Amino acid sequence: xxxxxxxxxxxGGVAAGKRLFTRSxxxxxxxxxxxxxxxxxxxxxxxKENRMDCLLLRGMTLFTDQPRNYFDLKIFLDVDADIxxxxxxxxxTTFDDMRRQLTRYQxxxxxxxxxxxxxxxxxxxxxxxxxxxxxxxxxxxxRILQLMKDGKERPEEEPxxxxxxxxx
Numbered sequence: 396x397x398x399x400x401x402x403x404x405x406x407g408g409v410a411a412g413k414r415l416f417t418r419s420x421x422x423x424x425x426x427x428x429x430x431x432x433x434x435x436x437x438x439x440x441x442x443k444e445n446r447m448d449c450l451l452l453r454g455m456t457l458f459t460d461q462p463r464n465y466f467d468l469k470i471f472l473d474v475d476a477d478i479x480x481x482x483x484x485x486x487x488t489t490f491d492d493m494r495r496q497l498t499r500y501q502x503x504x505x506x507x508x509x510x511x512x513x514x515x516x517x518x519x520x521x522x523x524x525x526x527x528x529x530x531x532x533x534x535x536x537x538r539i540l541q542l543m544k545d546g547k548e549r550p551e552e553e554p555x556x557x558x559x560x561x562x563x
Contacts, residue, residue: 397504400432400446400447400448400484401447401449401450401467401468401539401542401543402449402452402465402466402467402468403420403449403450403451403452403466403467403468403469403470403535403539404452404453404454404457404458404466404468404469404470405417405420405451405452405453405454405457405470405472405474406427406453406454406455406456406457406458406469406470406471406472406473406512406515406519407455407472407473407474407512407515408455408472408474408476408479408482408504408512409455409479409483409504409508410474410478410479411472411473411474412472412474412482412526412527413454413472414453414474415451415527416453416523416527416531416532417433417451417453418433419527419529419532420444420451420532420535420536420539421433421451423532423533423536424449424536424540425447426537427536427540429449429539429540430446430447430448430449431447431448431449431450431451432447432450432451433451433452433453434450445522446555449539449543449545452466455511455512455515456512456515457469457515457541458515458518458519459514459515460472461498463518466487468520468521468535468538468539469519469520469521469541469544470516470520470521470522470523470535471515471516471518471519471521471522471523472521472522472523472527473516473522473524473525474524474526475525476505476508478525478526480500483496483504484496484533495500501517501562509538520538521534521535521538523535
């Protein structure tokens, strides 16, 4: 029985800061000597091809149904809608871009967030409210390091079919 890496999911809505949080966590763990990978696509052979201590995945709806069972730690970034909208709009350059972003936010982003993304919060092990701070990264990294230290055997699970590839 071989050990698989600690698998951590970072979940949250559009412009919640998932990328920044994940990169900060990556940096913190690497500074402690951990081998960490950040990926957006999981394949069946990933764990066999690349030995690592920790695997970080980020997305909006990672903790649904079966994928939820693969995570050793589930983190949700809960950022108010007005802050997320401000972040979206701050990246626009023209008035037309802003109008398109607002239309998209009202018709797609906000309803999807309410319908699907918010459900992820109840499934998370850690939930950080508002814009994350260094203490949140510290808390998450301590939890991950403890999972690694516990060293419990986490057997590699074989997927149900040979074609197993999941985009998260």
